[in-house]
Amino acid sequence: MGESATRGAEQLAQLRWRDFTKLVLQAMHGRGYRPVIETGTPADGIPTDGSDILLERGDERALLSCKYGTGSIVSAQSLLGLSKSASLRGAVNVIVVTPGKFDDEAERIAVPQHIELIDGGELWPEVRPYVARPQDATPIAPAPQANAALMAWGGAALIAAVVWFIAQGLQPATEAPSEPTPAVATAIAASPSTPAKTSAPNAKPAVARSSEPYPTDPAVIERHRREAANAISTLFGVDRALWSTQSTLMVYLNSEQSDPINELCPLLERYPELASSRVQLQPPPGSTKAVRFKQCRTY
Incomplete structure (x- = not known):
């Protein structure tokens, strides 16, 4: 590759x-x-x-x-x-x-x-x-001391382009919008080209918090729990996922080496009312490893 x-x-x-x-x-x-x-x-x-x-x-x-x-x-x-x-x-x-x-x-x-x-x-x-925008200009070759900044900029720019594409739906756009969408504007604002806080090299990408109010309808919340558990059950290393209580998600692993928390959290954070739920990582049967507890977002 x-x-x-x-x-x-x-x-x-x-x-x-x-x-x-x-x-x-x-x-x-x-x-x-x-x-x-x-x-x-x-x-x-x-x-x-x-x-x-x-x-x-x-x-x-x-x-x-x-x-x-x-x-x-x-x-x-x-x-x-x-x-x-x-x-x-x-x-x-x-x-x-x-x-x-x-x-x-x-x-x-x-x-x-x-x-x-x-x-x-x-x-x-x-x-x-479908990710790259045709109107993007070819970047100028950087000075040696700018290599680290360019690598960080490249990752942010690529993610911004992906978000821009997804915002347009499944059909590729023929013309660029006159103004960047809010998602792209947010990604650009966080890029190293703009004075901002410098994140640690291994820091997880920030997840945008929803401005919409939490749902209060019990049927809607239950549907969200079911959708999140079903999606998490498809992750690598996960045997199944189910809610043991309204605030605790049981995730049964099929391997001792499995650690799906990085892929799991974005699926929970799609639903603001579930983002701070406790996640119980259950090792496979016969494993000597202890049960682990995680929380994707705290308040």
């Missing part, structure tokens, strides 16, 4: 689950696929529960499975049942996409089962045309 593809895959892995899926659908759109809007599926074709997406291209149907996570390796076990699920939904082929990588066993069993594997390095060239 080239350096550009590696950095691109890393940026994709930092997106929230829904935004990552939107970009993948845009890449599939470039291949001629369209999502099949089934009963209960939102108009954009992205299921709220994180389930697989049925695509169609003419008379051909394919099942798209997005294995979202940061720096994770998708195992052959994650592919089990996909071919059968595709057949039940009238699809012949399966497309599995991840910003991470696939292990050797997954690649071995994929071909005979008509499963196409697209890892982060292969995905980046497909989504790159």
Whole structure:
């Protein structure tokens, strides 16, 4: 994988689950696929529960499975049942996409089962045309002492471009807006080119806090809990997730090395009323590791 593809895959892995899926659908759109809007599926074709997406291209149907996570390796076990699920939904082929990588066993069993594997390095060239804005100017070569600042600027600029694209919907815009959208303006304001606080090299990207009031309808809150748990259950290293109480999310891990908190928090923080919930990371059966408790946001 080239350096550009590696950095691109890393940026994709930092997106929230829904935004990552939107970009993948845009890449599939470039291949001629369209999502099949089934009963209960939102108009954009992205299921709220994180389930697989049925695509169609003419008379051909394919099942798209997005294995979202940061720096994770998708195992052959994650592919089990996909071919059968595709057949039940009238699809012949399966497309599995991840910003991470696939292990050797997954690649071995994929071909005979008509499963196409697209890892982060292969995905980046497909989504790159939709992320970059054609009017962006070529940057001037920096002085040696500016290298560190440029690297930080590059990451912020790329994320800003991704956010800008997602704000436009699944179709690439033909003209740039006269003024930057609020999301892009926020990203630009945080870039090193503007005097601002300098973040630590390993600091997590800030998550924008919603200005909307918390929902008070118990049915809406319960639906949000269910959506968050279903989405978190699709993360690498997670066996399942469920709410043991209204404020505690039980996350059952399938590996002692699993630490999905970096991917988990953005999924919880999509819902302001759930962002400060306690997360209980339960090690797999037979593990000697202790139960861990995390909290994505404190007030």
